[in-house]
Each structure stands twice: as C-alpha cells, then as structure tokens.
Amino acid sequence: MDLGLKGKTALVIGASRGLGAASAKLLAEEGAHVIAASRSGDAPAEGMEGIKLDLSDAGSVDALIARLAEQPVDILVNNCGGPAAGPAKGQSKAAWAAAFDAMAAPIFAITDAALPGMIAKGWGRVVTVGSSGIVQPIPNLALSNGVRGAVAGWSKTLAEEVAPHGITVNMVLPGRIATDRLAQLDGIKAEKTGASVDAVQEASRKTIPAGRYGKPEEFASMVTYLCSTQASYVTGSMIRVDGGMIRGM
Numbered sequence: 001m002d003l004g005l006k007g008k009t010a011l012v013i014g015a016s017r018g019l020g021a022a023s024a025k026l027l028a029e030e031g032a033h034v035i036a037a038s039r040s041g042d043a044p045a046e047g048m049e050g051i052k053l054d055l056s057d058a059g060s061v062d063a064l065i066a067r068l069a070e071q072p073v074d075i076l077v078n079n080c081g082g083p084a085a086g087p088a089k090g091q092s093k094a095a096w097a098a099a100f101d102a103m104a105a106p107i108f109a110i111t112d113a114a115l116p117g118m119i120a121k122g123w124g125r126v127v128t129v130g131s132s133g134i135v136q137p138i139p140n141l142a143l144s145n146g147v148r149g150a151v152a153g154w155s156k157t158l159a160e161e162v163a164p165h166g167i168t169v170n171m172v173l174p175g176r177i178a179t180d181r182l183a184q185l186d187g188i189k190a191e192k193t194g195a196s197v198d199a200v201q202e203a204s205r206k207t208i209p210a211g212r213y214g215k216p217e218e219f220a221s222m223v224t225y226l227c228s229t230q231a232s233y234v235t236g237s238m239i240r241v242d243g244g245m246i247r248g249m
C-alpha cells in the first residue's frame with residue numbers, strides 16, 4: 001500500500017533511539033524526508049537529517065521554532081524522554097514544573113509553530129507519543145502519568161480546532177515496548193524489590209495478553225499509519241499499542 005508519504009517532510013522529536021527512532025526510520029522508508037531531533041542530534045539511519053534539540057532547554061526549543069517558520073513540515077511526531085520514576089506523594093513543585101517544562105510545554109510550542117505551514121497547505125499530521133499510563137496510571141511513575149494527562153487534554157482540544165484545515169491530531173500510547181527506557185524502568189523495579197531483572201520482566205510479560213514486550217517497529221507502524229493519507233478521517237484519537245495490556249475498554 002502506498003501511504004502517500006513520498007515528498008512529505010516529517011519532523012520527529014526524540015528520534016535518536018527507541019520509539020522515535022523506529023518511527024523516523026519507517027517514515028523515511030515510506031518516502032518521507034525525515035528531520036530527526038534529539039539532544040545527541042544522531043540520525044537513526046542514513047539519509048535523514050539529524051538535528052540537536054533539548055526539549056528542556058528554552059533556547060534550543062526557540063531555535064527549532066524559528067527554523068519551522070522558515071522550513072515548514074507536513075508531519076510532526078512529538079516524542080520526548082520519560083521523567084524520573086517516583087510516587088505521587090511527596091513530589092516537589094519543582095519536580096512537577098520540570099517535568100511539564102520538558103514533556104508538555106515545549107511540545108505545545110513546537111506544534112504551534114508547525115501549524116501555520118500545515119494550515120497553508122490544507123494538510124498536516126500531528127502524532128504525539130503518550131503512555132498507557134494516561135488510561136491506567138502506572139505505579140511509581142507519577143510525573144509521567146500526571147504530565148501526560150495534560151498532554152492528552154491538549155491533543156484532544158487541538159484536534160477539534162484544526163480538523164477543518166485537513167490536519168489530524170492523534171496520540172499513540174505505548175504499553176511496554178522493548179527500548180532503553182523500558183530496560184531502565186525494569187532495572188529500577190528490580191533494585192527496589194530485590195528481584196532479578198529477569199524475574200521483573202517475566203512478571204511484567206505475564207500481565208500482557210500477548211505474552212511479550214512489543215517491538216519498536218510495531219509501535220512505529222501505528223505512528224506511520226496515522227501520518228498517512230489513508231488516516232485522513234482519524235483525529236482526536238488515542239490509540240494503544242500494548243499487546244492488550246490495558247484491561248479497560
């Protein structure tokens with residue numbers, strides 16, 4: 001199937017590793033020109049443009065915003081690093097503000113800067129990476145659960161505002177996809193409980209009906225579909241890629 005991505009320009013944030021890298025690669029394979037942004041600036045594959053971006057640095061975000069005014073994009077994949085693990089109880093105001101300033105506010109600002117170019121073309125795709133924690137909060141990941149809830153509210157609100165311009169705005173929620181981030185979280189859990197990492201992963205897999213962690217490529221397939229011309233009537237949605245892990249409907 002031709003996804004209609006040839007000749008489109010896609011900016012993928014958090015694209016050097018994990019879910020962002022897999023999404024960037026698949027979009028490029030489908031013919032999009034991909035700009036891969038991350039702190040390292042490493043492009044995950046040949047033929048992509050890697051650029052440096054630190055979402056928690058206002059100056060770095062402003063530089064990207066200025067670039068978007070000059071070089072518009074058709075597709076924006078909003079992804080970010082995950083915040084520190086920890087409970088809801090006892091989180092400082094500063095920790096909440098830092099998480100919001102790294103995961104929410106810059107995403108809102110970058111998307112705002114990308115919208116005029118999409119509106120001018122009457123076509124655009126905004127896909128934001130969330131977490132299963134938006135639907136079913138994950139224990140000991142309070143900052144992620146809380147800030148991503150705000151991102152979900154923003155995404156849904158924006159979807160309605162820009163739908164008349166041919167722009168779709170969706171979220172994809174990973175369950176447990178095998179990346180550096182998941183390995184780090186499993187390590188933290190193992191340390192906290194005294195169990196081995198293998199035992200933590202075995203117990204984790206048992207909670208997933210598919211019986212395994214997902215592959216980044218499986219996640220990227222959904223992101224890429226949402227960026228396609230075929231997905232023109234899907235907007236304001238949050239789609240789970242979780243092997244059935246979330247039990248609620």
Ligand SMILES: NC(=O)c1ccc[n+]([C@@H]2O[C@H](COP(=O)([O-])OP(=O)(O)OC[C@H]3O[C@@H](n4cnc5c(N)ncnc54)[C@H](OP(=O)(O)O)[C@@H]3O)[C@@H](O)[C@H]2O)c1
Pocket residue numbers: 013014015016017018019020021037038039040041042053054055056079080081082083102129130131132144174175176177178179180181182
């Ligand atoms: N994997 C899962 O199962 C899962 C489940 C639920 C939610 N999530 C969330 O989905 C997102 C992506 O997950 P992942 O597993 O792919 O994470 P990952 O392996 O840690 O990759 C994160 C990516 O974001 C970039 N990044 C980190 N901090 C950044 C910053 N301040 N500014 C710009 N780029 C930054 C990293 O590159 P640099 O280090 O080069 O900047 C990297 O490319 C994370 O927010 C994660 O919490 C993942």
